[in-house]
Amino acid sequence: xxxxxxxxxxxxxxxxxxxxxxxxxxxxxxxxxxxxxxxxxxxxxxxxxxxxxxxxxxxxxxxxxxxxxxxxxxxxxxxxxxxxxxxxxxxxxxxxxxxxxxxxxxxxxxxxxxxxxxxxxxxxxxxxxxxxxxxxxxxxxxxxxxxxxxxxxxxxxxxxxxxxxxxxxxxxxxxxxxxxxxxxxxxxxxxxxxxxxxxxxxxxxxxxxxxxxxxxxxxxxxxxxxxxxxxxxxxxxxxxxxxxxxxxxxxxxxxxxxxxxxxxxxxxxxxxxxxxxxxxxxxxxxxxxxxxxxxxxxxxxxxxxxxxxxxxxxxxxxxxxxxxxxxxxxxxxxxxxxxxxxxxxxxxxxxxxxxxxxxxxxxxxxxxxxxxxxxxxxxxxxxxxxxxxxxxxxxxxxxxxxxxx
Numbered sequence: 001x002x003x004x005x006x007x008x009x010x011x012x013x014x015x016x017x018x019x020x021x022x023x024x025x026x027x028x029x030x031x032x033x034x035x036x037x038x039x040x041x042x043x044x045x046x047x048x049x050x051x052x053x054x055x056x057x058x059x060x061x062x063x064x065x066x067x068x069x070x071x072x073x074x075x076x077x078x079x080x081x082x083x084x085x086x087x088x089x090x091x092x093x094x095x096x097x098x099x100x101x102x103x104x105x106x107x108x109x110x111x112x113x114x115x116x117x118x119x120x121x122x123x124x125x126x127x128x129x130x131x132x133x134x135x136x137x138x139x140x141x142x143x144x145x146x147x148x149x150x151x152x153x154x155x156x157x158x159x160x161x162x163x164x165x166x167x168x169x170x171x172x173x174x175x176x177x178x179x180x181x182x183x184x185x186x187x188x189x190x191x192x193x194x195x196x197x198x199x200x201x202x203x204x205x206x207x208x209x210x211x212x213x214x215x216x217x218x219x220x221x222x223x224x225x226x227x228x229x230x231x232x233x234x235x236x237x238x239x240x241x242x243x244x245x246x247x248x249x250x251x252x253x254x255x256x257x258x259x260x261x262x263x264x265x266x267x268x269x270x271x272x273x274x275x276x277x278x279x280x281x282x283x284x285x286x287x288x289x290x291x292x293x294x295x296x297x298x299x300x301x302x303x304x305x306x307x308x309x310x311x312x313x314x315x316x317x318x319x320x321x322x323x324x325x326x327x328x329x330x331x332x333x334x335x336x337x338x339x340x341x342x343x344x345x346x347x348x349x350x351x352x353x354x355x356x357x358x359x360x361x362x363x364x365x366x367x368x369x370x371x372x373x374x375x376x377x378x379x380x381x382x383x384x385x386x387x388x389x390x391x392x393x394x395x396x397x398x399x400x401x402x403x404x405x
Contacts, residue, residue, distance in 0.1 A: 034094060034095060034177075037090055037091075037093070037094025038094075038173070038177055039128065041090060041117075041121060042128065044086050044087050044090060044117070044121070045120065045121015045122065046118075046121060046122070047086070048080075048114045048115075048118045048121070049121070051114070052115060052118060055076055056076065059072045059075065073107060076111065077107035080107075080110045080111050080114045081110055084114060087117065088184070091184050095181070097181070099185075099188040099189045100190070103188070105187055105188065109187055117180070117183060120180060123172075124173065124180075127176065131169040134166060141162075220370075228271055229268060229271055229272055232264060232267060232268045232271065239257050239261040240257075240261050242257050243257035243258050243261065283295055284319055288319075289319040289322060289346075292319075293346075294306075296330055297330075300330050300334055300342070302330075302339055302340065303340070303341055303342070304330070305341070306344045306345070307344070308345075309345070309346065309348065310353065314348075318353055318382065321378050321384070321400070322346060322355050325375055325378075326344055326355065328371050328372075328374070329357035329359075329375075330342060330344075332372075333357075333396065337359055337361025337365075338361050338362050339394075341360050342357065342358070343357075343358045344356070348404070351403060352403055352404065353401075353403075353404055355400040355402065356397065356398070356399045356400075357397070358395055359394070361394050361396055362393060362394050363390045363391050363395060363396050364391075364392045365388060365390035365396050367390075372386075372398075382402055382403060384401050384402040384403060386398070386399070386401075387399040387401075
């Protein structure tokens with residue numbers, strides 16, 4: 001179980017919010033590993049340039065004719081994708097870059113990337129060639145210095161010019177490497193505009209889902225009050241009315257009616273307390289998340305094993321979401337699953353709180369049900385993720401990832 005939770009938290013931390021990815025690996029590779037990657041990039045750039053020249057020339061007539069332009073462009077982009085795939089593999093092997101697996105760039109983006117890479121790769125080849133030429137000149141200068149055929153003035157002049165050229169070469173290579181990484185991120189992953197658009201869509205969906213979840217929760221509270229507490233209060237009033245009427249005619253029955261009324265009042269108090277805890281548990285503010293979850297365990301008729309591995313204070317919104325995730329899962333397990341045991345675990349991995357609730361019931365939980373839909377909306381409002389695994393026959397495992405940043 002611990003390994004699964006670690007993988008989930010690491011996955012969330014690496015990918016970030018839904019739709020965002022910077023295309024960078026977790027560990028920065030060393031420079032000896034980057035240098036051959038940069039040199040290989042010059043080769044792939046020349047390969048891309050060669051492909052564009054040959055394929056573009058062969059398909060030029062079809063690209064100019066409107067009726068065949070779409071198919072010709074698709075054929076040109078298909079080959080460009082294969083060449084770009086080499087660059088993607090190069091970035092992964094030598095630079096440790098990782099990109100979204102299921103993201104597919106548009107044909108225009110791939111062709112634009114290949115054309116730009118051909119230009120930057122050509123510049124990089126020239127800069128590397130100048131650097132190599134400078135190394136040869138430096139070696140010749142060193143030989144002349146050893147042979148004593150170089151005076152001090154010429155040595156200082158050559159050293160000054162060589163230092164300036166070396167600085168420009170290094171800066172050029174560094175700038176082209178940064179540009180290469182930027183082009184790869186824009187081609188093999190969503191652009192900033194696409195990420196922003198997706199984020200806006202997610203926020204709009206999340207906001208609508210939260211409104212629906214709040215309305216559904218209000219309807220459930222109203223139903224609980226009307227069908228539960230209100231009916232019990234009516235029964236209590238009827239018992240007290242019967243006791244009052246029987247006081248003169250049948251005094252012996254009064255004690256029995258008052259005893260029933262007392263029991264009914266205790267049940268009303270218990271149900272009212274449970275209803276208020278479903279609205280908002282006051283123990284969260286006064287005692288904290290751990291004690292509030294202990295209250296959930298005490299009120300549940302099924303044995304619960306809880307592991308609480310949180311060693312620091314959490315944001316109030318995260319504590320509230322974690323409480324309702326556990327409370328809803330425990331309630332569903334007690335009412336519908338036929339479970340005999342429930343395990344709850346809360347663990348903090350970096351800036352992510354992972355809440356996992358598992359029961360040994362019959363499974364088959366409906367992710368589209370009102371309760372789980374409300375949980376998904378509540379978790380999604382915090383940029384979290386909710387995973388539901390409930391095959392027929394069980395067990396049911398619900399995992400929530402709640403960012404704490």
